[in-house]
Amino acid sequence: MSIDLSSVGIITGRKEIITNYVVNTFSILVPLGGTLVGLFFFSACSPTVVTVSIFFVFFLLNVLGTAIGLHRYFTHRAFETSSFFRLLLGILGSWAMQGPIDRWVADHRRHHRYSDQPLDVHSPYWNNQKPIDNGFMRFFHAHVLWMFVGLPTDTGLYAKDTLSDPISRGCSQWYWSLCATSLLLPALVGYMVSGPDEAFRSFIWAGCFRVFLLHHLTWSVNSFGHMFGGKTEKSRDEARNNLPLALLLFGEGLHSYHHVHQSTAVNQPAYLDISGQFINLFERLHIVWNVKRY
Numbered sequence: 001m002s003i004d005l006s007s008v009g010i011i012t013g014r015k016e017i018i019t020n021y022v023v024n025t026f027s028i029l030v031p032l033g034g035t036l037v038g039l040f041f042f043s044a045c046s047p048t049v050v051t052v053s054i055f056f057v058f059f060l061l062n063v064l065g066t067a068i069g070l071h072r073y074f075t076h077r078a079f080e081t082s083s084f085f086r087l088l089l090g091i092l093g094s095w096a097m098q099g100p101i102d103r104w105v106a107d108h109r110r111h112h113r114y115s116d117q118p119l120d121v122h123s124p125y126w127n128n129q130k131p132i133d134n135g136f137m138r139f140f141h142a143h144v145l146w147m148f149v150g151l152p153t154d155t156g157l158y159a160k161d162t163l164s165d166p167i168s169r170g171c172s173q174w175y176w177s178l179c180a181t182s183l184l185l186p187a188l189v190g191y192m193v194s195g196p197d198e199a200f201r202s203f204i205w206a207g208c209f210r211v212f213l214l215h216h217l218t219w220s221v222n223s224f225g226h227m228f229g230g231k232t233e234k235s236r237d238e239a240r241n242n243l244p245l246a247l248l249l250f251g252e253g254l255h256s257y258h259h260v261h262q263s264t265a266v267n268q269p270a271y272l273d274i275s276g277q278f279i280n281l282f283e284r285l286h287i288v289w290n291v292k293r294y
């Protein structure tokens, strides 16, 4: 039985598909290219203590922008917050260079709606409604290939709220400018701390390499996080709780728990969910409120 894809919020228009692929290509190739330049000229730009420090600060902000901002706030509305904090989360989330907010939200909501079913946008088990049998292709499709062969998700259907909010809509419209700040701001900090050589090192490692690393960590939740690890009780899909990913991505690797309890702000076990602990702290400081918990 064939499905009318547009009726379930999947875009088949050629122009939109090509635009989506172009956004994905540049978002991925720029940080990858910078990382390769850094490796190729490693002796000329090997990281210093200053570079590593700038890397960790921006990495922390960026992981929180992705986990708390893009995922738990903009997609799942796990808490409420002020316009200022929403803007901050929108900027830090956009720094991850994983597409404009409205598209990230739409793809992720579609992933939850059809989790590991034929219409899932990035399941290891389905590629455009065709089952995937090969183990490597399962990983490869869920990790990165879906961004170049999959059909885009209709933001008008799946992300109405982010489109109608001027702050998240503005972040989506200014996506490329925010990507530029994501890569250039570490360079500016490096320049201010110790001059032009450090600016270049920080651009490469705290800018490009940071985004490259976060790309692969986030995509690992889609690939490894739907293949390896235990399941939470009442799980109805292939999402897994993966300890290394939970540690590296501040709790986001507790992915089976998250699929069972999508709107909760704090995953269990809570001590492994650093993002959830940050949300608890923000709540105590009255930065966020109406925090959802199970």
Ligand SMILES: [Zn+2]
Pocket: 111, 221, 222, 226, 239, 255, 259
């Ligand atoms: Zn998932």
Ligand SMILES: [Zn+2]
Pocket: 071, 075, 076, 108, 112, 258, 262
């Ligand atoms: Zn989610």
